[in-house]
Amino acid sequence: VQQISNNNIKRIRSLQLKKFRDELELFVVEGYKMVDEAISSCPDAIQILVCSEENARFNLPENRCFYLAPQALKKLGSQSSGTKILAVIKKKKHVFPSQLDGWMIALDGIQDPGNLGTIIRTADWFGIKDIVCSEDTADVFNSKCLQASMGSVFRVRVHTTSLATWLQPFAPQTFAAVLDGTDIFSVKKQPEGILVLGSEGQGIRHDVQEIITQKVRIPGHSKCESLNVAVSAGILMQHFCV
Amino acid sequence: VQQISNNNIKRIRSLQLKKFRDELELFVVEGYKMVDEAISSCPDAIQILVCSEENARFNLPENRCFYLAPQALKKLGSQSSGTKILAVIKKKKHVFPSQLDGWMIALDGIQDPGNLGTIIRTADWFGIKDIVCSEDTADVFNSKCLQASMGSVFRVRVHTTSLATWLQPFAPQTFAAVLDGTDIFSVKKQPEGILVLGSEGQGIRHDVQEIITQKVRIPGHSKCESLNVAVSAGILMQHFCV
Numbered sequence: 492v493q494q495i496s497n498n499n500i501k502r503i504r505s506l507q508l509k510k511f512r513d514e515l516e517l518f519v520v521e522g523y524k525m526v527d528e529a530i531s532s533c534p535d536a537i538q539i540l541v542c543s544e545e546n547a548r549f550n551l552p553e554n555r556c557f558y559l560a561p562q563a564l565k566k567l568g569s570q571s572s573g574t575k576i577l578a579v580i581k582k583k584k585h586v587f588p589s590q591l592d593g594w595m596i597a598l599d600g601i602q603d604p605g606n607l608g609t610i611i612r613t614a615d616w617f618g619i620k621d622i623v624c625s626e627d628t629a630d631v632f633n634s635k636c637l638q639a640s641m642g643s644v645f646r647v648r649v650h651t652t653s654l655a656t657w658l659q660p661f662a663p664q665t666f667a668a669v670l671d672g673t674d675i676f677s678v679k680k681q682p683e684g685i686l687v688l689g690s691e692g693q694g695i696r697h698d699v700q701e702i703i704t705q706k707v708r709i710p711g712h713s714k715c716e717s718l719n720v721a722v723s724a725g726i727l728m729q730h731f732c733v
Numbered sequence: 734v735q736q737i738s739n740n741n742i743k744r745i746r747s748l749q750l751k752k753f754r755d756e757l758e759l760f761v762v763e764g765y766k767m768v769d770e771a772i773s774s775c776p777d778a779i780q781i782l783v784c785s786e787e788n789a790r791f792n793l794p795e796n797r798c799f800y801l802a803p804q805a806l807k808k809l810g811s812q813s814s815g816t817k818i819l820a821v822i823k824k825k826k827h828v829f830p831s832q833l834d835g836w837m838i839a840l841d842g843i844q845d846p847g848n849l850g851t852i853i854r855t856a857d858w859f860g861i862k863d864i865v866c867s868e869d870t871a872d873v874f875n876s877k878c879l880q881a882s883m884g885s886v887f888r889v890r891v892h893t894t895s896l897a898t899w900l901q902p903f904a905p906q907t908f909a910a911v912l913d914g915t916d917i918f919s920v921k922k923q924p925e926g927i928l929v930l931g932s933e934g935q936g937i938r939h940d941v942q943e944i945i946t947q948k949v950r951i952p953g954h955s956k957c958e959s960l961n962v963a964v965s966a967g968i969l970m971q972h973f974c975v
């Protein structure tokens with residue numbers, strides 16, 4: 492396998508920053524699990540594959556596969572266990588969902604990339620195809636988000652827009668969990684709708700809250716103030732979207 | 734407020750390691766949210782409170798409150814946003830649960846402290862009082878676990894033991910989610926039981942699996958292999974334990 496050039500190493504390192512991921516329309520996935528998912532979902536989008544095993548062979552054109560010594564790849568990667576393989580991938584352009592066909596998720600200001608990735612993974616499990624995020628939601632191509640998504644990022648389309656404006660036409664079919672909503676058990680499953688989830692600290696913003704017509708409550712028992720946003724997303728998906 | 738001594742700073746730093754937390758039977762919580770929870774749940778267990786605001790006053794005896802300059806406290810703490818307050822707390826001894834009274838959670842080898850903390854927080858939300866962990870589960874007093882628990886660690890009792898041995902007598906009332914279980918919607922709510930959750934990578938160990946009598950499946954739709962363990966814990970608690 493060919494040795495990777497210093498220029499390519501620099502380019503990969505630059506992709507740790509959202510600014511360069513946006514500019515170059517590229518992102519980096521790490522670890523065998525994620526790289527395997529990429530090879531099976533979008534082999535043509537993989538620009539560069541870098542591996543620290545000299546003899547590894549992949550189902551990709553040879554001129555896109557590179558070798559980098561284990562210590563150098565560890566330094567380049569972000570995995571705490573030590574990155575052994577990574578791939579640079581071209582971002583896909585998704586068509587923005589303009590009508591409802593089953594369930595969608597709307598995310599208002601989710602800050603934690605781990606929570607965002609876990610929500611993408613959970614949406615994938617429940618067969619949800621589109622997630623629409625407010626502009627201040629964490630970047631889906633952040634390494635922590637990609638890792639938490641466990642490859643679901645290759646199957647779920649994540650969009651970013653001005654959330655309140657986009658949500659308005661769907662108002663009658665918007666659902667959210669709030670502390671003073673209707674008990675979730677009194678609200679039946681629905682064939683379609685949009686599940687809105689708010690930021691971990693502030694909840695759903697006022698202008699988005701105003702649009703939501705169906706407010707439910709996940710019954711809680713104790714002094715605990717709230718659930719983790721990815722956990723409540725999972726409970727709501729299981730309740731409404733199966 | 735009095736200045737904290739170098740010896741106390743050293744002691745606090747040592748508590749980053751499980752070895753010293755176990756030996757001294759102490760742990761450290763960080764941030765106003767967690768320290769407030771500690772002051773309201775177990776004021777007598779707080780040995781030392783360290784704050785970088787000189788004029789802050791707490792509902793604690795003066796001789797247990799200390800000042801440390803902001804930069805030094807940031808270095809001592811683990812919060813990425815910069816620790817402004819922390820407290821050293823004496824571990825509570827919990828009576829081991831020997832019979833069932835409502836629902837309990839059993840954790841087999843949960844490795845990620847964030848997942849462990851989120852499960853504790855979710856259990857608290859659903860009014861579950863006891864969580865029993867295998868010996869190789871992450872340490873509940875790890876700073877990431879404490880942070881993810883959002884204070885629920887002061888209300889839920891977390892025990893560690895040889896899980897298979899402890900679980901045996903409860904076999905008829907053990908539940909777990911597995912890929913080839915019975916559809917969860919065909920299994921009704923139960924007044925009591927033990928929900929068993931396995932490690933993120935390996936699932937539930939063979940000797941523990943053999944004990945579990947009621948195996949359910951959370952219906953999934955797509956190529957997604959699995960749910961995050963804290964998300965599936967939330968879905969199962971909402972389904973069985975409300």
